[in-house]
Amino acid sequence: MNLAETRMPERSIEGRKRPLVTMTSVSKRFSSGTLALSEMSLVVESGEFVSLLGPSGCGKSTALRIIAGLGDASSGMIDWPSSRINSRGLPEGDISFVFQEPTLMPWQTVFGNVHLPLKLRGVSQAAARPRITEALATVGLQDFANAYPRELSGGMRMRVSIARALVTKPKLLLMDEPFAALDEITRQKLNDDVLRLWKQTGITVIFVTHSVFESAYLSNRIVVMKARPGRVHADFPLHTSLERDAHYRTSEEYRQACEKVSTVLLGAIGSGEH
């Protein structure tokens, strides 16, 4: 059977919603001998905002890259139960990746940079224009289509990177410490932007961060990893009845969420691997 023609219904026969992506016992050993991941399993449902949190070197980026198909697992399985998959086993067009660096082409305008993923799919500039305009509006950069990256602040460049990731309307957005290099105020603004677009679009997000505060603010589920070898230490939901906004940041509920995440993270760090 041609894999590209395989499309699974979003619900199984029993009526249960199919997960968007499942990792089953994924291990990764690099050629250097480092065992970066050991038997990692994770099931992500559509619409979740999952943060991957853990000490440096616990395999967060490795896990994200394997999910994105940017690196191979040494063993284990990645499945996309509700997507059409291509011959590489990936849900073509359904995943976008945002890196820590915006990785923009300096010789292209903002418009040209956001056009790139559509251009690679053969979409002409004219046909792409409304989609690019929409993606730029989503990140508040509708007035900067003709600007060059050098004319933008670090936060604006990251917004362009997010617009480029959104322009293909992916089901899953993978973000690898996207705001780590930004100042605190810009980071908080971008956190709010990402939350808004998550709510507006219903996109699923897997977000790698070192920050307890960021993960507790953004996520409705936290996966804490531990190192040497990288594996899941804890996986728990974070619910709040409050709107996640500036008031939430100063609320008792947010303080408690941060404390909970921090305690679990300390448990992951303090269990003998460091």
Ligand SMILES: Nc1ncnc2c1ncn2[C@@H]1O[C@H](COP(=O)(O)OP(=O)(O)OP(=O)(O)O)[C@@H](O)[C@H]1O
């Ligand atoms: N290409 C590579 N070749 C060899 N070892 C690697 C490679 N990439 C990562 N590693 C190792 O694999 C382990 C996991 O790395 P990874 O970058 O996934 O961790 P991380 O949790 O994302 O770290 P950080 O939070 O510091 O970015 C580390 O020990 C790292 O040194």
